[in-house]
Amino acid sequence: MKFTINRQKFTDVLNNVSRAIPGKTTIPILTGIKIEVNPDGVTLIGSDADISIESFLSNQDESLQLNIKEQGSIVVGARLFNDIIRKLPTNEILLESDSNYLLTITSGPAVFTLNGQDGAAYPHLPEIDFENTVSLPTLAFKEMINHTIFSASNQESRPILTGLNLSIHPDYISGVATDSHRLSRREIPVELNTDLLDLTNVTIPKKTVTELVRIVEDDQKLQMLVNEQQVIFILENLTIYSRLLEGNYPDTDRLIPSNHQTQLVVNANDFLAAIERASLMSHQSKNNIVQLSIKDQAVELSVSGNERGRASEDIQLKAVSGQDLLISFNPDYMRDALKSFNGIDIKIDFQTAVRPMLLSALDGSDLAHNELLQLLTPIRTHQS
Amino acid sequence: MKFTINRQKFTDVLNNVSRAIPGKTTIPILTGIKIEVNPDGVTLIGSDADISIESFLSNQDESLQLNIKEQGSIVVGARLFNDIIRKLPTNEILLESDSNYLLTITSGPAVFTLNGQDGAAYPHLPEIDFENTVSLPTLAFKEMINHTIFSASNQESRPILTGLNLSIHPDYISGVATDSHRLSRREIPVELNTDLLDLTNVTIPKKTVTELVRIVEDDQKLQMLVNEQQVIFILENLTIYSRLLEGNYPDTDRLIPSNHQTQLVVNANDFLAAIERASLMSHQSKNNIVQLSIKDQAVELSVSGNERGRASEDIQLKAVSGQDLLISFNPDYMRDALKSFNGIDIKIDFQTAVRPMLLSALDGSDLAHNELLQLLTPIRTHQS
Numbered sequence: 141m142k143f144t145i146n147r148q149k150f151t152d153v154l155n156n157v158s159r160a161i162p163g164k165t166t167i168p169i170l171t172g173i174k175i176e177v178n179p180d181g182v183t184l185i186g187s188d189a190d191i192s193i194e195s196f197l198s199n200q201d202e203s204l205q206l207n208i209k210e211q212g213s214i215v216v217g218a219r220l221f222n223d224i225i226r227k228l229p230t231n232e233i234l235l236e237s238d239s240n241y242l243l244t245i246t247s248g249p250a251v252f253t254l255n256g257q258d259g260a261a262y263p264h265l266p267e268i269d270f271e272n273t274v275s276l277p278t279l280a281f282k283e284m285i286n287h288t289i290f291s292a293s294n295q296e297s298r299p300i301l302t303g304l305n306l307s308i309h310p311d312y313i314s315g316v317a318t319d320s321h322r323l324s325r326r327e328i329p330v331e332l333n334t335d336l337l338d339l340t341n342v343t344i345p346k347k348t349v350t351e352l353v354r355i356v357e358d359d360q361k362l363q364m365l366v367n368e369q370q371v372i373f374i375l376e377n378l379t380i381y382s383r384l385l386e387g388n389y390p391d392t393d394r395l396i397p398s399n400h401q402t403q404l405v406v407n408a409n410d411f412l413a414a415i416e417r418a419s420l421m422s423h424q425s426k427n428n429i430v431q432l433s434i435k436d437q438a439v440e441l442s443v444s445g446n447e448r449g450r451a452s453e454d455i456q457l458k459a460v461s462g463q464d465l466l467i468s469f470n471p472d473y474m475r476d477a478l479k480s481f482n483g484i485d486i487k488i489d490f491q492t493a494v495r496p497m498l499l500s501a502l503d504g505s506d507l508a509h510n511e512l513l514q515l516l517t518p519i520r521t522h523q524s
Numbered sequence: 525m526k527f528t529i530n531r532q533k534f535t536d537v538l539n540n541v542s543r544a545i546p547g548k549t550t551i552p553i554l555t556g557i558k559i560e561v562n563p564d565g566v567t568l569i570g571s572d573a574d575i576s577i578e579s580f581l582s583n584q585d586e587s588l589q590l591n592i593k594e595q596g597s598i599v600v601g602a603r604l605f606n607d608i609i610r611k612l613p614t615n616e617i618l619l620e621s622d623s624n625y626l627l628t629i630t631s632g633p634a635v636f637t638l639n640g641q642d643g644a645a646y647p648h649l650p651e652i653d654f655e656n657t658v659s660l661p662t663l664a665f666k667e668m669i670n671h672t673i674f675s676a677s678n679q680e681s682r683p684i685l686t687g688l689n690l691s692i693h694p695d696y697i698s699g700v701a702t703d704s705h706r707l708s709r710r711e712i713p714v715e716l717n718t719d720l721l722d723l724t725n726v727t728i729p730k731k732t733v734t735e736l737v738r739i740v741e742d743d744q745k746l747q748m749l750v751n752e753q754q755v756i757f758i759l760e761n762l763t764i765y766s767r768l769l770e771g772n773y774p775d776t777d778r779l780i781p782s783n784h785q786t787q788l789v790v791n792a793n794d795f796l797a798a799i800e801r802a803s804l805m806s807h808q809s810k811n812n813i814v815q816l817s818i819k820d821q822a823v824e825l826s827v828s829g830n831e832r833g834r835a836s837e838d839i840q841l842k843a844v845s846g847q848d849l850l851i852s853f854n855p856d857y858m859r860d861a862l863k864s865f866n867g868i869d870i871k872i873d874f875q876t877a878v879r880p881m882l883l884s885a886l887d888g889s890d891l892a893h894n895e896l897l898q899l900l901t902p903i904r905t906h907q908s
Contacts (some may be wrong), residue, residue: 224804249798249838250798250835251835252834253834253835255831306598307545336864413611417608417611417613420607420608420611421608432794448638448641449636451634453633512588
């Protein structure tokens with residue numbers, strides 16, 4: 141292979157493809173990036189076996205200043221290759237490989253020669269059947285991921301809980317993540333031809349959706365293809381392939397409580413600030429617990445004494461109704477849940493001190509009723 | 525003690541004083557910050573035993589909104605205290621301690637109570653004899669530190685080399701740092717009454733001068749006091765106390781070569797960029813060596829083959845004179861030395877492949893002749 145290309149444009153694409161490449165792996169070739177040149181353009185591929193990212197640099201895109209002189213392919217160590225490309229002195233760079241898999245990079249007076257490997261040794265990506273893709277609303281889909289994925293489990297003991305579960309309906313998509321201590325559910329309205337999809341309920345690894353959020357710009361077109369083996373997200377010139385998590389996702393709808401004994405209405409950011417303050421003190425002890433006391437219309441957040449000290453704060457409310465209550469919870473989980481509401485006024489519904497709390501948008505806010513739910517299990521204390 | 529103060533102003537001072545406070549220490553009270561209240565104001569002290577930073581918040585400074593209600597002193601854990609102050613909800617905060625060394629911090633609806641210790645248990649700082657201080661040119665003094673301190677040793681085997689050596693003369697100060705592989709020397713012109721100083725040659729720990737650079741603003745007045753025990757830097761409302769390094773600093777002037785066999789003139793930034801590129805490849809092998817070849821007026825920088833590949837670059841020169849030469853060195857040391865010249869044109873003087881290289885400003889540049897010198901020992905290779 142042999143081609144010249146604009147260094148800045150090449151760097152941008154390299155950065156995206158490299159997101160899939162693992163720092164450590166038991167499959168040495170995956171620490172490399174595959175560069176494949178054919179008459180139409182240059183394809184770059186990075187992969188960690190679970191996720192693969194492929195980007196195509198087309199001959200037709202004049203901004204790339206791509207000039208293909210010879211076809212071929214090679215795999216070179218991704219990190220060193222990226223560092224070199226980033227620091228080269230000229231805008232036009234020449235990449236050329238020989239039959240010994242040596243890649244020579246030339247940029248003005250600087251010449252680097254890298255030991256590479258045969259491109260044919262790199263794992264193959266599946267062919268995409270473009271007829272079966274559905275279009276997603278990019279911004280809303282990214283928001284759905286951001287509002288839920290923090291609740292996914294980090295424990296490999298129940299692998300299915302380490303992902304984002306998508307239920308795909310003809311007029312909406314529901315995203316759910318839970319680690320069994322907390323649960324996040326976000327629904328986004330979208331008209332989809334679900335006949336095009338092999339599956340309508342899939343669980344996607346956390347890394348896949350978090351990388352998707354980082355890579356996709358808000359104004360880019362986003363398409364999705366789902367089949368038994370994998371989910372594929374298709375952007376203009378960039379494709380993300382990911383395995384699905386195996387197994388049945390638990391039925392979470394039945395966990396959402398439909399009534400409450402006590403209800404607070406608070407501004408999400410005001411309550412968040414109080415939670416973050418209290419957590420400074422709760423983090424000083426191993427069990428990281430804050431306590432919320434609702435009594436005679438007054439609400440106090442407190443951290444009882446540990447060896448460093450104690451903290452308390454009267455919470456500013458929009459409204460409070462129902463029975464008095466004393467409930468304890470992990471402030472870090474509450475913080476994540478509150479952040480997802482972006483500072484709007486919310487309801488917090490309580491049943492008892494041992495039943496989950498439900499956070500939802502106040503009617504009349506930007507978020508329609510129940511579009512975003514955050515469920516949080518309390519911590520039982522001696523008082524509960 | 526009991527006082528109210530403006531939270532933002534208090535935070536700024538806390539941040540500076542906390543710079544001295546160690547993350548880990550064998551003296552538990554030093555993880556705390558000392559707060560001492562007298563009728564004139566509030567004094568904050570942080571220390572790691574080697575360096576102490578003291579700041580005085582005066583009653584006279586109206587921007588502090590300081591209102592002293594009761595004298596006294598306390599020591600509280602610095603990190604938690606700082607985190608709490610930073611996150612409090614109101615601008616005015618109240619700090620109050622009781623006879624059990626409990627510190628209560630009140631900010632609007634939020635109340636924190638911290639377990640503290642008796643302020644009298646905290647180490648005492650010496651009295652300053654303000655008649656014996658000399659005034660330093662702040663900006664030039666900071667520059668002197670930045671241009672040299674990277675050459676100080678990180679090895680405790682020769683403690684004296686871990687600091688910055690200052691020679692104080694009536695009309696200039698010379699700062700030298702060396703780890704015996706490289707040496708940096710920066711002289712700054714300044715009129716000083718050296719009679720006021722007990723010592724005119726002192727070696728200051730690296731941490732002291734790097735913290736000084738971070739804390740002192742370019743336009744602040746800076747005074748220095750030196751005695752047998754310590755060096756003290758005095759800013760308005762802030763004082764840095766530091767022990768000195770014990771022992772005699774080696775005579776480094778005799779190490780500076782006075783002649784050369786080969787001389788290059790290059791732009792420091794152009795050469796720096798080439799060095800940084802080459803070092804991407806040299807970092808791939810353990811011995812981290814780059815080679816400079818000067819032959820027939822052409823200069824090439826190269827990294828010979830390692831298992832990842834190789835690199836070479838023709839260096840753009842302003843001038844070259846003298847004998848041909850092949851010399852090897854650590855590119856990271858060269859990078860640090862080059863950075864200190866801030867992109868001006870410099871001379872690099874060579875004697876032989878085994879004698880130190882000397883970097884200095886080209887005559888007629890912003891830096892007067894020999895005001896800044898960087899000396900770099902080459903690495904002997906099989907070819908040397």
